[in-house]
Amino acid sequence: DARVTQTPRDKVTEMGQEVTMRCQPILGHNTVFWYRQTMMQGLELLAYFRNRAPLDDSGMPKDRFSAEMPDATLATLKIQPSEPRDSAVYFCASGLTGGVTDTQYFGPGTRLTVL
């Protein structure tokens, strides 16, 4: 059945390194969300796209984070340089009809550890 895929599933890196996370939304979905989950902060929305255009990235630290959708089948979240406080699980989710009230289908997540 259709599902959101994310790579890598786990990433361990050293502080200062660049990290790129990838997401393939469900085919036909036109909205993509990036979330970060930590024990302290819970699920935080970092950014979301509709029809590949960024609609809201107010939850994302702009100095080191960037999110893009090079095409309809790929969304990327990049951290450069990474810091230990970025350690978290990063989820990508996609939605069918194009609004934040749409049902969101989450991927399995990328567990990031920055040493």
Added chain:
Amino acid sequence: GQQVMQIPQYQHVQEGEDFTTYCNSSTTLSNIQWYKQRPGGHPVFLIQLVKSGEVKKQKRLTFQFGEAKKNSSLHITATQTTDVGTYFCAGQAIQGAQKLVFGQGTRLTINP
């Protein structure tokens, strides 16, 4: 900004007992969604409520949306070990930023 609070943060019950989690928003919501995340897994959509006072049921799960559209609850009757996980509510404010804000979640553990 909009805040969504959930209580309790943690709940431990004996299998067969009932469980309820409550969700409160600082602002009036256009709709509320509920998600379940199993340990080590990802959030999975359960249901969406849109109308004031709406009640929906899924087998042993009952979801309610408050009359003022600022609060919601999830009640599980006769819990089973498969109900273990964290339950999140998420709501979008009627006014303001157009984004879904998640509550902190209620983590449910069950003694078999």
